[in-house]
Amino acid sequence: MDVEQFRQAGYAAIDRICDYYISLDAKPVSSSVQPGYLAPLLPTAPPDEGEDFATIAADYDRLIQPGLTHWQHPSFFAYFPTSSSFEGILGDLYATAVPNPGFNWSCSPACTELEAIVMDWSAQLLGLGSAFHNAAGVGGGALQTTASDSALIATVAARERFLAAAPVKLDDLVLYVTTQTHSLGLKAGRVLGLRVRALEVCHEDRYSLRGDVLRQALEEDKAAGRHPFMLIATVGSTSSGAVDNLPEIEAVLKEHTEVWLHVDAAWAGIALCCPEMRTALFLDTINAAADSFCTNFHKWGLVNFxxxxxxxxxxxxxxxALDITPPFLRTAHGDAGTVTDYRNWHLALGRRFRALKVWFVLRGFGVEGFRKHIRQGIALNAMFGALLKESDILALITPPWLALTxxxxxxxxxxxxxxxLNQLNAAFFARLAVRPDLAITQTVLNGVFCVRFAVGAARTTEAHVRAAFDAIVEEARAALVLWESIA
Amino acid sequence: MDVEQFRQAGYAAIDRICDYYISLDAKPVSSSVQPGYLAPLLPTAPPDEGEDFATIAADYDRLIQPGLTHWQHPSFFAYFPTSSSFEGILGDLYATAVPNPGFNWSCSPACTELEAIVMDWSAQLLGLGSAFHNAAGVGGGALQTTASDSALIATVAARERFLAAAPVKLDDLVLYVTTQTHSLGLKAGRVLGLRVRALEVCHEDRYSLRGDVLRQALEEDKAAGRHPFMLIATVGSTSSGAVDNLPEIEAVLKEHTEVWLHVDAAWAGIALCCPEMRTALFLDTINAAADSFCTNFHKWGLVNFxxxxxxxxxxxxxxxALDITPPFLRTAHGDAGTVTDYRNWHLALGRRFRALKVWFVLRGFGVEGFRKHIRQGIALNAMFGALLKESDILALITPPWLALTxxxxxxxxxxxxxxxLNQLNAAFFARLAVRPDLAITQTVLNGVFCVRFAVGAARTTEAHVRAAFDAIVEEARAALVLWESIA
Structure with a gap:
């Protein structure tokens, strides 16, 4: 493909994306293809000769589009939002046009410098204090792929800090999570081969970790000769939006300063951009006591995944914990210590130029535009919660909170x-799961089968929430009728 | 930004990318900005109100472009190629327009299914046998971020396989690499907190690991009560393109079947697409004996990073080793085992839709177009080697091989x-490193300071290689004159 062919294919791609977003509302939310749908439609080997891009693009429409679930659809209420933006798309486009592995400052200075700056902009947007700002030169931040990746990196750093002070056996280390921590906690333990202890949380505390549970676990483990080295606390759990009691945790960890506190706010942390949310999300404690903090702009934060x-x-x-500098990666600036080499801030070597899309989004929306998006999600969820409270057959499991019910x-x-009740709800959810007009997911909270409603897509309006509620009531009634007919 | 504003900004982005590639040859290869150049040019916080995209795009040109080093420049001979393509750009653009976290098949079935298919296409392109094909249902492949990421994943799998058979202490495990293995080996050990042993290789063997060195190490470690569980062997090392002696390694590991063999061919593996290269790259042994194999299409393989x-x-x-399935991630298809959930094939949870750009590249170039690109790199490197052999002051350290001298x-x-001689070469390299008309990097091979010349950018021609050679000779002569003047 030469430059002019690319120009035409590029314009066509932009037009296709415009068409996609114009028609998105009318599409089924979830793909209805069956497992294995694609293989029979494609050759089993790549073609010998190159093909025209028009043919390839037509195949994208014909074969790939039907297999997509539309996470940007205004009626997507499953998992968590993936609230992308046109600014985010442009950021990825600009970045992929000048690909470089970005492992050193000198790979492409702009990549490292812009990342350091947008991390500071993001820190200010969320209210994180200067201890976490790159410009202050002590702490700092970097872009990672996912919250699982961030938690794994933090766990490696925590393990190394602990072992540097107390060189014990790896098999005696313990990583603390709660029974409501996202799978990223168990996975970090699995990847690193370390013991994980899931502390109990209860419905009465809204699934939030309390200080006394933590204190008791620390005392038990230490008495047994084990070494708890880290707690992954959550601000906004996946299942229910639970916020661990960070002030109580801080008080306990003051007596156990060797324990690293990682705060995973993968989804909810973005809401810290709204000053009115900061108390409930324990910003002061995060600023005072967290060793590391993570949130995902690719969830509720308008930046494309x-x-x-x-x-x-x-x-x-x-x-x-992570610096490896072989001769072929040495640079004059790196040796002089005058630059940041982000390869030492993550697990891999190479990294993409993700800072660009964050920069485009923060500038394109501005702080007020960004807050408006978050507040809209909170308001829509409150509206859904209010509708639900009026229902005589549906019940809240936890109060509507942020953008999750x-x-x-x-x-x-x-x-x-x-x-x-669990069986009835599984049958109810099975009906919801196959509807083409909305996407929604389930969870289990301390043995209770529940349905999760998560808002936050950029195009969701009151009408979409109301239609979803009506669909939910319709399926609830139908599930009840069926249940009573076979009871 | 609404749809029509995006259409205009998108067209402008495509035009900007066309302009970039049209003018690329005339740009300096490396950025000449100094550390800290960007922060004084940007506000210290994000703007309160959103800005026009035209302003943002103009700032990209004014502030970011000067800080980029152009890895696609035809005179980029540093590190390894990052030989992207217009097809790759389009793949990233299409993918970022429909972002989804892709952790489950049901997240977006097309993402998982296309990935399984392009991995099989790629396996066939490279000559990997059916044992590694997804379609065969026993082995298989998935896209990861980088070779470091791939090696880390393989190491976790290797550790778990070993521990499942022999539950020993983590502190007694040993990961084998060689002194020429890429930093990914040491980094995997660092991340996982495991002991790493770097086996010696020598100049006479062209820095290739020999079977007897491996055998002796295994015997020593086992006698000392340690447990070697994995060898990361290399096909095409970073420093010199060395290929570990896989047939000898295979013979040794037949007596130590508990040792996982990972073959890292991050850069050179792409050359397996050419049948005439397969013997030298030990394809038969890879097919017969490797537990895992990695190569990066984002290096020499035309797919954007x-x-x-x-x-x-x-x-x-x-x-x-990696499956964690909390209630909120369960799906009917996943429970039934009828689909692949790629979250269990990598370290994180979410993953991007990378398969699309691989598909676009393989279709756009075809097998023959892809091979032509690789053969061109090999031919250009051979030409550079031939020029170098005629020089009376420059000497080869290893014979020109693949696309590296x-x-x-x-x-x-x-x-x-x-x-x-090392000091003279450091002075010589320092002169090359600041030239605007080419990019080139250094290494140290068993104490010998060397310069690396790596071709493979899509736009490099004979004229670029010849100009680079002339520049190298010019700086070599200047370095000699200076050396003799102060001797």
Whole structure:
């Protein structure tokens, strides 16, 4: 493909993206293809001769589009939002046009310098204090792929800090999470081969980790000769939006300063951009006590996947854990220590130029535009919660919070026991899961099968939320009718 | 930004990319900005109100472009090529327009299914046998970010396979690399907190690991109660393109079947697409004996960064090491085992839709177009090697091989000792490093300071290689004149 062919194919791609977003609302939210749909439609080997891009693009429309689930659809309420933006698309386009592996400052100075700056902009947007700012030169932040990646990096840094002070056996280390921590906690333990202890949380505390549970676990493990080295606390859990009690945790960890506190706010942390949310999200404690903090701009934060922001209080905790500098990677600036080489701030060597899309989004929306998007998500969720409270067959599991509502079908007139209620709700959810007009997902909270409703897509309006609620009520009634007919 | 504003900004971005590639040859290869250039040019915080994209795009030209080093420049001979393509740019553009985290098949079935297919296409392109094909259902492959990421994943799988058979202490495990293995080996050990042993290789063997060195190490470590669980062997090392002696390694590991063999061919593996290269790159042994194999299409393989292909002989070795399935990630298809959920084939949870750009590149170039690109790199490097052999002051360190030549300044008339020769070459390289008309990097091979010349950018021609050679000779002569003037 030469430059002029690229120009035509590029214009066509832009037009296709415009068409996509114009028609998005009318598409089914989820793909309805069956497993294995694609292989019979494609050759089993690449072609010998190159093909025209028009043919390839037509195949994209014909074969790939039907297999996509539309995470930007205004009626996508599953998992968490992936609220991308046109600014984010342009950022990825500009970046992929000048690809470079970005491992050293000298690979492309703009990549490293812009990343350091947008991380500071993001820190200010969220209210993170100067301890986490790159410009202050002590702590700092970098873009990672995902919150799992960020948590894994933090865990490596925490392990190395602990072992540097107390060289114990790896098999005696313990990583703390809670039973509501995202799978990133268990996965970090699995990847690193370390023991993980999931601390109990309960419904009465809204699934939030309390200080006394942590204190007791620390005392038990230490008495047994084990070494808890890190707690992954959560601000806004996946299942229910739970916020661990950071002030209580801070008080306990003051007596156990060797324990690294990582705060995973993958989804909810973005809401820190709104000053009115900062108390409930324990910003002061994060600023005072977190060793590391993560939130994902690619969830609720309008930046196209992937853009996970990870900050640490002490940048040396990363570089002393991760720095490997073979001769072929040495540079004059790196040797002089006058630049940041981001290869030592993450697990791999190469890294993409993700800073550009963050920069485009923060400038394109501005702080006020960004806040408006977050506040709209919170308002839409509150509206959904209000509709739900009026229902006589649906019940909230936890109060609507941020942009997430967890609920279930709970018909008082049937007098079902816990197991039967779970079965009824599984049947109810199965009906919701196959609807083409919305996407929604489930969870299990301490044995209780629930449905999660997560808003936050950039194009979602009150009408979409209301239509989703109506669909949910319709399926709830149908599930009840079927249940009673076979009871 | 609304759809029509995006259409205009998108067209402008495509035009900007066309202009960039049209003018690329005339630009300096490397950025000449100084550390800290960008911060004084930008505000210290994001703007309160959103800005017009035209302003943002103009700032990209004014502030970011000067800080870029152009890895696609035809005179970029540093590190390894990052040989992107217009097809790759379009693949990233299409993918970022429909962002989704891709962790489950059901996130967007097309993402998982196309990835499985392009991995099989790529396996066939490179000659990998059906043991590594997804379609065969036993082994298989997935796209990862980088070769470091791939090696780390393989190391986790290797560790878990070993521990499942022999539950020993983590502190007693040993990961084998060689002194010429890329930093990915040491970094995997660092990340996982495991002991790494770097086996010696020598100049006489062209820095290739021999079987007897491996055998002796295994016997020593086992006698000392340690447990070697993995060898990261290299096909095409970073410093010199060395290829470990896989047939000898295979013979040794037949007596140590618990040792996982990962073959890292991050750069050189792409050359397996040419049948005439397969014997020298030990394809038969890879097919017969490797537990995992990695090469990066984002290096020499025309796919825009990032696209690292990792294959394993036994997919269960990945999934049993990495599967975490909390309730909120369960799906009907996943529970039924009828689909692949790629979250269990890598370290994080979410993943980008990278398969699209690989598909676009393989279709756009075809097998023959792809081979032509690789053969062109090999031919250009051979031409550079031939020029170098005629020089009376430059000397090859290893024979030109694939698309890499390692050489140094070695003036016979001065009679310098090893230390002086290193100093002379460091001075010579320092002159090359600041030239605006080419980019080139250095290495140290068993104490010998060398210069690396790596071709492979899509736009490099004979004229660029010849100009680079002339520049190298010019700086070599200047370095010699200066050396003799102060001797």
């Amino acid at each position: 992937d853009a996970s922001t990870l900050w640490v209080r002490d940048r040396k905790s990363l570089t002393s 967890v609920f279930r079908l709970a018909p008082p007139h049937l007098g079902l026991d816990a197991a039967a | 990032d696209a690292s292909t990792l294959w394993v002989r036994d997919r269960k070795s990945l999934t049993s 390692v050489f140094r300044l070695a003036p016979p008339h001065l009679g310098l000792d090893a230390a002086a």
